[in-house]
Amino acid sequence: MSTLIATAERTIAAPAEDLFSYVADFREHHPHFLPPAFHDFTVEAGGVGLGTVTSSSFSMGGRTQRLRTRVTRVEDARIIEEEVVDRPMRTTFHFEPATEPGATTVGIETTWQPEGGLGGMLERLFAPRMLSRVYAEELARLEAYAASRS
16 A cells, blocks of 8 residues: 655744744644644643654544644654554654755655545545645744744
């Protein structure tokens, strides 16, 4: 079965350290730039960085599902990786210096295995593009959040 990928990237006029700290802090900062597709967001354990466990409802394409995630990898100011508990789905946030001084290119990428059957066929056709749009919105909201903090 093929792996699905959804991705978005944006260059933001803020240092990587600041953007990384906003994304890594699931208790104080991260909820402020989540798009409306994510709701009922809760931190279950930790709150900052490695080992943080969150849960939220995620709505897309008329379907809502409850997700639990765990942060499984952190490389300071470079990478935050989280996995969906009980599903082969991994999301990586990456932070790289941009060509503009003081700017950072931030990317979000999720890879996962689709479900089987008709639902899986529809997931393969529509979910990567729809999820990429959600991530583009999240990055735009992160940019606005970072600008409001400076």
